[in-house]
Every structure is written in structure tokens, then in C-alpha cells.
Amino acid sequence: MGNEFIKNIKYLFNCxxxxxxxxxxxxxxxxxxxxxxxxxxxxxxxKIKKCRGCFEIHKENLNIKCYSATYYSYIIKRLILNLKYKSDFKAGEVLAKYMLETIENNKMKFDIITYVPLTKQSIKKRGYNQGRYLAKFIGDKTNKKVYRILKKCKQTKDQIGLSKEERWNNLKGSFQFINLKYFQNKNILIVDDVITTGATGFYCAKTLIKNGAKNVVILSAAKSSI
Ligand SMILES: [Zn+2]
Known part of the structure; x- marks a missing residue:
């Protein structure tokens, strides 16, 4: 009787x-x-173009190394939108695989992984954080732990339509750390979907470095210009 019930449930699930x-x-x-x-x-x-090498964000006496797996294009945009709004994890997998390739090609070294946080309101709207999905996938394949060590404490304006300077101002002071014990003296990889000005990644990295992280590198699925 019990088995029959489970079989029926499995059948319905497959349908x-x-x-x-x-x-x-x-x-x-x-x-x-x-x-x-x-x-x-x-x-x-x-048509997907891979990025090679890295670039640095110099700001407030910090140099943050950034890597991007691909150049932003309409194909990458479609994959990101599918992951973000349609929970299309296969699209996410394609992006994460390019990111893994970047890690291997550049022999990137890190102890733990984290991701750019979203505000509670954004998560409520979307259901999950797409950066967390990418981080988890990379964590699984590289055998590194993924921790939630940052939170976004300020609901910021949508970056689209803002100038470069406005984007930096918009994000300043919007990230705080949580779970200090996970990142003290650690080399941290921050995962993001798209780097545009680098302001988001920079302020996340700054929060971790100012609070005891040894080093921080940023890896995004794609690199875009405004
Ligand atoms: Zn096609």
C-alpha cells in the first residue's frame, strides 16, 4: 500500500x-x-567570447583582482535572465562551467567561496540568489565550501541607467559582513553574475578585507561595459 503510494507519486512527479x-x-x-x-x-x-587574464579595481588604497569568464553579449544576457527569472538551472550550469574554466586557466587559488548578496526584498521577489547558485556549483566542483558571509543592508536603486559615478555612490556602504569566523585570514573568492563598473564586487571585497580576510578575488560570469 505504502509502496504503491510512492510509485504513484513518482509517476506524477515524472509527468x-x-x-x-x-x-x-x-x-x-x-x-x-x-x-x-x-x-x-x-x-x-x-558566439560566446571568453575573457582572458584579469583586471584590477584600484580604489580607496585597495587593489582588487577581478576575473570574468566571458564578455557580456545577448547570448550571455539570455542565459543570465533565464537563470535569474525562470530558475533555468541549465542556463546557470553553462555559465558556471565557463567560470570553472577561468579558475583552471588562471590557476586561481582560494580557501572559501562566497557570493554577492541580495537584499531580503530581492530574494523574496526572485526566490533565490543567482550568484549563490553559481557559487554552489563552483564550490561542488572545486571542493571548496561556500559561505554566506555578506549581507546587503541597503535596498539600492537599479544600476541600469546610472552613470559610472552614480553607480559607485549608489552601492557605497550597502554591504555588511556576517559570520566573521568563516573568513578571518582566508583567501576568498567572491562570485557574481556580471561585473560592470566593479562597484558591487569592490564594496563586497572591501568589507571582507577591512574585517580580517587575507585576500579577496572576484569572479563573474560576464564582464560588461555601461
Ligand atoms: Zn542558438
Missing amino acids: LLEVIYSDNRGCVVCNEYVSENKILCTVCLG
Whole structure:
């Protein structure tokens, strides 16, 4: 009787999955045919441009090293939007794999991973933090622990439409640390989806460095210009 019940539940669950994924057969960008378990066609995949090397943000007597896996484009935008607003974790996986490649190619070293936090209101709206998803994926593959050590204490304006200076001012003082014990004297990797001015990553890094982190590097899925 119990077994039968579980079997029925499993059957219903599989039916539900089929309904959810039945329209998920084309490329997420151009709807072209894709082979099984892929979400991008070979043409769109070939258009993704990888970033090489790193760049530094110099500000307030700090130098923060940043790495980006790819250059922001409409294909990357589609993947990020799908992850952010449609909980499309396959899109997230594609991004996270590029980020893992960046870690390997640059022999990036770190002890723990964290991610750019969202405010409680944003999480309520979206259900989860897309940066946390990317961080968890990377943590799993690199065998590093992912900790929530930062919180966003200020609901900031949407960065879109703001000038470079306004973006920096908008984010100043919006991050605080939590769980001090996890990052003291540690080399930390901060994961983000897109770096534009670098203001978000910088203020997260600054909060950790000023409170005892040994070193902080930032890794984003994509790098964009305003
Ligand atoms: Zn395509």
C-alpha cells in the first residue's frame, strides 16, 4: 500500500517534469535545434567570447583582482535572465562551467567561496540568489565550501541607467559582513553574475578585507561595459 503510494507519486512527479521540459527543446537564444541535454545550439555557443587574464579595481588604497569568464553579449544576457527569472538551472550550469574554466586557466587559488548578496526584498521577489547558485556549483566542483558571509543592508536603486559615478555612490556602504569566523585570514573568492563598473564586487571585497580576510578575488560570469 505504502509502496504503491510512492510509485504513484513518482509517476506524477515524472509527468510533471515532462510537462515542464517538453517545450525546452530548442536553443534558449534562437530556438534552433539542440542535441539532448543542451540548451544552446552550436552557432550560439560559438558566439560566446571568453575573457582572458584579469583586471584590477584600484580604489580607496585597495587593489582588487577581478576575473570574468566571458564578455557580456545577448547570448550571455539570455542565459543570465533565464537563470535569474525562470530558475533555468541549465542556463546557470553553462555559465558556471565557463567560470570553472577561468579558475583552471588562471590557476586561481582560494580557501572559501562566497557570493554577492541580495537584499531580503530581492530574494523574496526572485526566490533565490543567482550568484549563490553559481557559487554552489563552483564550490561542488572545486571542493571548496561556500559561505554566506555578506549581507546587503541597503535596498539600492537599479544600476541600469546610472552613470559610472552614480553607480559607485549608489552601492557605497550597502554591504555588511556576517559570520566573521568563516573568513578571518582566508583567501576568498567572491562570485557574481556580471561585473560592470566593479562597484558591487569592490564594496563586497572591501568589507571582507577591512574585517580580517587575507585576500579577496572576484569572479563573474560576464564582464560588461555601461
Ligand atoms: Zn542558438
